Amino acid sequence: MSSDERSEANSWLETDYWSLERQLIGDILNEASLDRxxxxxxxxxxxxxxRPEASHVSLETLPILVCVACGGNxxxxxxxxxxxxxxxxxxxxxxxxxxGEVREGLPEMINSAVGLLFAGQLALSKLGDEGLPPTLIQSxxxxxxxxxxxxxxxxxxxxxxxxxxxxxxxEIAAAKSGVPIGWAVWASALVAGAQESVxxxxxxxxxxxxxxxxxxxxxxxxxxxxxxxxxxxxxPTLPVVYALSVATTSEQKSQLQxxxxxxxxxxxxxxxRARKLLIDxxxxxxxLVLGQxxxxxxxxxxxxxxxxxxxxxRLLLALQQVFPALQDHAKD
Amino acid sequence: MNALARAVYDIVVNHxxxxxxxxxxxxxxxxxxxxxxxxxxxxxxxxxxxxATAPTQSEWWSNPKGSVSxxxxxx
Numbered sequence: 001m002s003s004d005e006r007s008e009a010n011s012w013l014e015t016d017y018w019s020l021e022r023q024l025i026g027d028i029l030n031e032a033s034l035d036r037x038x039x040x041x042x043x044x045x046x047x048x049x050x051r052p053e054a055s056h057v058s059l060e061t062l063p064i065l066v067c068v069a070c071g072g073n074x075x076x077x078x079x080x081x082x083x084x085x086x087x088x089x090x091x092x093x094x095x096x097x098x099x100g101e102v103r104e105g106l107p108e109m110i111n112s113a114v115g116l117l118f119a120g121q122l123a124l125s126k127l128g129d130e131g132l133p134p135t136l137i138q139s140x141x142x143x144x145x146x147x148x149x150x151x152x153x154x155x156x157x158x159x160x161x162x163x164x165x166x167x168x169x170x171e172i173a174a175a176k177s178g179v180p181i182g183w184a185v186w187a188s189a190l191v192a193g194a195q196e197s198v199x200x201x202x203x204x205x206x207x208x209x210x211x212x213x214x215x216x217x218x219x220x221x222x223x224x225x226x227x228x229x230x231x232x233x234x235x236p237t238l239p240v241v242y243a244l245s246v247a248t249t250s251e252q253k254s255q256l257q258x259x260x261x262x263x264x265x266x267x268x269x270x271x272x273r274a275r276k277l278l279i280d281x282x283x284x285x286x287x288l289v290l291g292q293x294x295x296x297x298x299x300x301x302x303x304x305x306x307x308x309x310x311x312x313x314r315l316l317l318a319l320q321q322v323f324p325a326l327q328d329h330a331k332d
Numbered sequence: 333m334n335a336l337a338r339a340v341y342d343i344v345v346n347h348x349x350x351x352x353x354x355x356x357x358x359x360x361x362x363x364x365x366x367x368x369x370x371x372x373x374x375x376x377x378x379x380x381x382x383x384a385t386a387p388t389q390s391e392w393w394s395n396p397k398g399s400v401s402x403x404x405x406x407x
Contacts, residue, residue, distance in 0.1 A: 166334050167334050169333075246337050246338055279377065280345075280377075281341065282341050282344035282376055284379055284380055284383065285372055286336075289365065289368055289371075290333070293360070293361075296367075325383045329368075329371045329383065
């Protein structure tokens with residue numbers, strides 16, 4: 001991709017897209033005649049998840065790139081992106097609530113999350129203003145509901161199964177992460193007028209990308225956490241799921257379990273020792289193998305989608321940036 | 333994937349050969365182990381050292397910049 005082409009794409013994201021997004025969110029909230037304080041509250045929540053740098057591909061801008069890669073008009077896909085943003089934030093708030101990460105204002109947070117889910121549905125209806133036929137919009141809405149239901153199903157398993165094995169972990173990751181991202185990308189390719197085989201390839205690309213993101217997230221959560229490491233929470237993270245599934249002796253399992261129990265009580269030394277034990281048990285190697293497998297699937301699907309638009313090269317580049325350790329291990 | 337987890341463990345921890353662990357694996361799982369044979373042959377601590385500089389990719393999940401409260405005055 002030339003610097004001119006990259007700059008053209010960035011320029012559209014920097015100016016037109018964000019302006020259109022703001023306008024659409026404003027319209028949706030205005031048309032519902034919302035109480036002023038509730039509207040402001042939703043805007044504040046959206047602020048906390050404000051826009052990324054234009055040079056970064058993010059989950060927010062992924063549908064735009066796919067639309068452009070499919071030869072579509074990016075203006076037309078803005079309602080899909082807005083719906084995706086509102087629904088993603090609503091789902092994130094509910095996820096935080098269910099994980100016990102919200103200490104104050106629980107009822108208000110639940111109310112905001114539900115409001116965002118409704119607002120997301122309304123955003124899709126705005127595709128009619130872009131001249132898209134009602135049957136297509138209905139199809140997008142139905143698929144969105146199916147994706148949402150699948151994510152809820154995955155979350156149910158996540159909440160109720162205390163010791164998943166790697167197969168179960170993968171099912172959860174695919175349902176919670178892969179399927180919703182798959183919807184967003186499929187929807188944008190559909191709006192762009194892509195053929196059935198291209199739609200399927202992009203959906204498979206995004207679903208695999210979603211699983212890869214979850215693998216990378218679990219990897220970072222243990223070895224490169226932003227705040228509190230995953231081992232200090234009760235979250236069933238993949239390195240632990242792996243280690244408990246392959247531990248061959250009860251002593252090995254008990255040792256790991258004892259360290260995890262202490263780490264969850266805030267014992268930093270236990271957290272350090274648990275991370276070391278996971279490495280010794282091959283958890284990092286397993287994460288890399290699994291990451292490579294889903295990276296390959298996503299890259300293959302992208303290739304099968306065909307076309308040679310510069311936006312597609314950005315999609316591949318973005319895929320390579322999800323889990324940099326995959327590039328690092330291949331060095332030297 | 334459960335079988336793949338066991339295979340990785342046997343290669344990395346028990347130092348079994350690729351041939352010895354690949355019996356229960358799907359063709360795709362066998363292919364990925366073959367592709368990553370060199371990585372799996374590393375000592376787990378060496379691998380951890382190699383990966384010690386891997387940055388995180390949190391920008392994929394969160395959107396850290398800007399503000400939607402710059403909505404037009406009519407909002």
